[in-house]
Amino acid sequence: MSLSSFNQEIYLVITTEFDKKNASKLANLLLREKLIPCVTFKNIESHFWWEGNINQSQEVQLMIKCKKENLDNVCNKISELHSYEIPEIIYFRVSANKNYHHWMNSI
Template sequence: MVDRGSSSTLVLVLTTEANTKLAEGLANELLARRLVACVSLQQIQSHYCWQGELERAQEVQLLIKTSQDQLEALHQAIKELHSYETPEWIYWSATASDPYAAWVAAAVEPVEG
């Protein structure tokens, strides 16, 4: 049974990288900058059109958990750090339990000092 009486909002972001090494490097840098609370990595096969050609590639998908407050800084960091010319940038609000949303908020809170 889902507890709908106690929930908060966070933001999920989806992007891909060319391989595991790049995906792990990107995830670690975003975590080090405290822009994200968690990054889940998954191997995928993508089919897409690029510059007029049909393409297929093995990639690593990153599902990123962050707060609304960090979204713009995260977007800038992805543009700066990503290996792709046009990185995937898809985001949406998600409802989470209060304890999980509080953990996300604390994880991305800037450290004083």
């Protein structure tokens, strides 16, 4: 497969949640509303500043795949429904292969 077949634009949105229950709740809502076709979870350890102190926490990272036309709605839903006061919402424009892009657009 050549690199030219990976020129289909999609977005990868990353956020974290306190635990698997909250991550699943957020992911399932985005899936049911057909804003996203896929999300993956990973257990992570985060170190961060909060209220003047360095904190450490076990979290669940969500890697959410979405189409460009759904990006604003996905980010807004995450902000609205997230369990954190200030949720991490980071997104990247990435390239996908044609078959994966086609599958995403079929959802």
